[in-house]
Amino acid sequence: MNQPIFILINLRGGVDGLNFLVPYREAEYYRSRPGLAVPPPHAPGPAALDLDGFWGAHPALAPLLRLYERQELAFIQAVGWPGDSHSHFEAWEEIESGVAGGTIPTTGWLARLLQAKSATTRTPLRGVAFGEVLPKVLLGTLGVSAFRSLRDYRLRVGEKSGLALALGKIYEKHDTPFSRMGSQTLAGLKQVEQVSGSLDFKQTDYPKTEFGERLFAVEQLIRAGVGLEAVSLDLPGWDTHFGQGSTSGAFANLAAELASAITTFWNRLEDQRDRLCLLAMSEFGRRVAENGSGGTDHGQGGVMLVCGKGIRGGRVYGEWPGLAPERQVGPGDVRITTDYRQVLLELAHSLVPNGALPTLFPGYSPTKALGFCAG
Amino acid sequence: MQRRGFLKMAGLGMAGVLTAACDGTSHWKAWFGQGQGNLPMADWQGTEAERQAAHVLNRMTYGPRPGDVETLVRQGWKDFLENQLQPEAIPDFQASLLVRRISTLSLRAPELFDFPAEEILTELRQATLLRALYSERQLLEVMVEFWGDHFNIFAGKGDCAWLKVTDDRDVLRTHALGNFRRLLRAVATSPAMLVYLDGTANVRGNPNENYARELMELHTLGVNGGYSQTDVKELARALTGWQVANRFRRGTVSPDESRHDGSPVVVLGQEVTGTAEAELDRVLDILCTHPATAHFLAFKLCRRFVSDQPSAALVQQVATRFIQTGGEIKPVLRILFHSEEFQSAPPKFKRPYRFAVSALRALGARCDGRQPLQEQFRDMGQLPFHWPTPNGYPDVAEAWAAHVLPRWNFACDLAAGRIQGTRIETAGIVSAGEKFAETLLQRRLAPHEQEAFALVTSEAERIALLLCLPDFQFG
Incomplete structure (x- = not known):
């Protein structure tokens, strides 16, 4: 069965939403960022790419514009995690757990969603995270695996070795979480063996x-039909306290990497797009004003990017709170007008169209729908 | 070394077979958390003293080597702890000989920059591994790792590859078993930390909050330690002016009063003003004497040495000692290790670094600690000085348990002799078939385990399989 596939991209570090999606009609934006502001559309040289007469995308996001124009991609602004500690770690812990304050569940929201879709599926590659550790968001359900790369995902033994069988005997004997991890790894190894090795990463347009x-690996897993339903992968490096740059530099390079990777992924998987839903989010935005180091400090309201066949794209969603000093909150942050959980909840409903959802976000009362999912 | 002695030392039997059954979404907590207090130890075949010795070696050291359990039983663990708390009094010929050959380790900051970053880092990691493997001053090494996580520095940022050498030597090693206040002062003026957390960019009129925030959130008070966002801003101003030279005397730190904001600020309700040094000392006093700092440090120590979720009572007890002694690390460790909760602590899931080092020690491996071995740690996800964010490598089981394949591959590569520069004497280890494994595990093999061992035929793979057993992932 062709399950929908949800791809979560964690932009770790705190993306500067205001340079990602530029409110170029706001005089305050240019007043607060003499060194960092992205010039408005049609300014000479590199400038924001007009989206709707108020918002302009960072020029490094140019490849995404095609998707935006085809109405497959939408942005949400002034969105975020309502905590005010400005802590990367607390923010991610709560976001991945699906809360804001209060008791932190031991499981992640995406794991709870998978659990709700089916509590018994043991497909080892149902949920995949790339990296050294399993992120909190996928913690607490069966069938999730973490690895650094698809290429390394094999047991380094000879062809005739009995080690995998022996490990199977040992790990399948007991039903404990750690034993399950072992069994699942063995089952995953078998599946990955079948993923086509003929595709060459170097020949693709993905950023090298x-x-x-990793996004290429996701593509391969999707093509191999291993039963993938959820992916979590990171693009870190957005903690730009220092030397952020405007239309070029550290931030622009990351934005370009993100845009090029997503666009390539989307173009290459044309035949699978009906199943795909991709969300890129960060833990918070950054301060309205630039700091003294050519960078920006931790803020609140930020930006999200969502892409998929069921997405009413070509729009920027979310109530805009404005940037005037009296509209800012905390130490000079963009006010959050959309709780991050509202976005996740609407996505979750679109991924499980008929099913009843468990409490994905304990303590959260949904507000008026943004309506970016076609239903 | 007699084989019997060798096999006993490995302490592989600590965890017993893992049979806790649980289901649903609560299983992680139930199993990795508090619920693990009664892992079956009934299969333990050694004496109670041996069990205790293996436990102590698993926590205060990087795991037992051949003969260590017997030695510790004779010595008594309390004596062992007292010795370990005086590392300078422990002869350490082998490790110091090995480490002395590493030339860049003793260089001072400006000279370090004559070498490529990659070489500097490889040598620093080599020294770290050699000490973990061969130093007799094991508790010191374990504590250096603990502080290295607590005051994490990613060697990939800016000049940190070079500066981490001085941070490791002059800050962490110097103060690892000393006084927390002095350690924190050394960290605050460590060039590596100032670069890593943008402290050098924090100047009068243009404050940068990065270090100020992590100083409160991660180094002292903890995220719920009772500070406000205003405190972060004020603290950042108090910390302005610390500069790391980047031309002459590159990599050395000094306060630059022309960049220091000496006007009064209020941090946690107390006014702070003066020179860069005066303000630094003042705010560190405020932070170090704050009860939240004692509590946060106590919690992290208990989590490292006792269990992923230590009891509130133990944390309180350790925190109280921290306050009583003004942050003296030795008495704090003493009370922790003497606690009933430590003595009866269930096996803790080994992080990859500990897993691999304990395997190398258990097998009496001869390693040079260089690049090929370091690549294994990168694959397993715990290469020293390579965690990008300032919170340090995670210290709880659920963060690591899904990443089991690289451990299996490390075991395969090690046993097959595929790690260049690392050797184990397989012939001396394997000759008694099933008997070997039974002695190593300190219990009889279950029928399914006997079947499993019958499936692998080479000596190397039998050793690999032993290291892959669930039992060996805990200690």
């Missing part, structure tokens, strides 16, 4: 970075 290679 770890993130690009």
Whole structure:
């Protein structure tokens, strides 16, 4: 059965939403960022790419514009995690757990969603995270695996070795979480063996970075039909306290990497797009004003990017709170007008169209729908 | 070394077979958390003293080597702890000989920059591994790792590859068993930390909050330690002016009063003003004497040495000692290790670094600690000085348990002799078939385990299989 596939891209570090999606009609934006502001559309030289007469995308996001124009991609602004500690770690812990304050569940929201879709599926590659550790968001359900790359996902033994069988005997004997991890790894190894090795990463248009290679691996897993339903992968490096740059530099490079990877992924999987839903989010946005180091400090309201066949794209969603000093909150942050859980909840409903959802976000009362999912 | 002695040392039997049955979404907590207090130890075939010795070696050291359990039983663990708390009094010929050959380790900051970053880092990691494997001052090494996580620095940022050498030597090693206040002062003026957390960019008129925030959130008070966002801003101003030279005397730190904001600020309700040094000392006093700091440090120590979720009572007890002694690390460790909760602590899931080092020690491996071995740690996800964010490598089981394949591959590569520069004497280990494994595990093999061992035929793979057993992932 062709399950929908949800791809979660964690932009770790706190994306500067205001340079990602530029409110170029806001005078305050240019007043607060003499060194960092992205020039408005049609300014000479590199400038924001007009989206709707108020918002302009960072020029490095240019490849995404095609998707936006085809109405497959939408942005949400002034969105975020309502905590005010400005802590990367607390923010991610709560976001991945699906809360804001209060008791932190031991499981992740995406794991609870998978659990709700089917509590018994033991497909080892149902949920996949790339990296050294399993992120909290996928913690607490069967069938999730973490690995650094698809290429390394094999047991380094000879062809005739009995080690995998022996490990199977040992790990399948007991039903404990750790034993399950072992059994699942063995089952995953068998599946990955069947993923086509003929596709060559170097021949693709993906950025030749770890993130690009991982998105390519997602593509391969999707093509191999291993029963993938959810992916979590990171593009870190957005904590731009220092030397952020405007239309070029550290931030622009990351934005370009993100845009190029997503666009390539989307173009290459044309035949599978009906199943795909991709969300890129960060833990928070950054301060309205630039700091003294050519960078920006931790803020609140930020930006999300969502892409998929069922998405009413070509729009920027979310109530805009404005940037005037009296509209800012905390130490000079963009006010959050959309709780991050509202976005996740609407996505979750579109992924499980008929099913009843468990409490994905304990303590959250949904507000008026943004309506970016076609239903 | 007699084989019997060798096999006993490995302490592989600590966890017993893992049979806790649980289901649903609560299983992680139930199993990796508090619920693990009664893992079956009934199969333990050694004496109670041996069990205790293996436990102590698993926590205060990087795991037992051949003969260590017997030695510790004779010595008594309390004596062992007292010795370990005085590392300078422990002869350490082998490790110091090995480490002395590493030339860049003793260089001072400006000279370090004559070498490529990659070489500097490889040598620092080599020294770290050699000490973990061969130093007799094991508790010191374990604590250096603990502080290295607590005050994490990613060697990939800016000049940190070079500066981490001085941070490791002059900050962490110097103060690892000393006084927390002095350690924190050394960290605050460590060039590596100032670069890593943008402290050098924090200047009068243009404050940068990065270090100030992590100083409170991660180094002292903890995220719920009772500070406000205003405190972060004020603290950042108090910390302005610390500069790391990047031309002459590159990599050395000094306060630059022209960049320091000496006007009064209020941090946690107390006014702070003065020179860069005066303000630094003042705010560190405020932070170090704050009860939240004692509690946060106590919690992290208990989590590292006792269990992923230590009891509130133990944390309180350790925190109280921290306050009483003004942050003296030795008495704090003493009370922790003497606690009933430590003594009866169930096996803790080994992080990859500990897993691999304990395997190398258990097998009496001879390693050079260089690149090929370091690549294994990268694959397993715990290469020293390579965690990008300031919170340090995670210290709870659920973060690591899904990443089991690289451990299996490490075991395969090690046993097959495929790690260049690392050797184990397989012939001396394997000759008694099933008997070997039974002695190693300190219990009889279950029928399914006997079947499993019958499936692998080479000596190397039998050793690999032993290291892959669930039992060996805990300690």
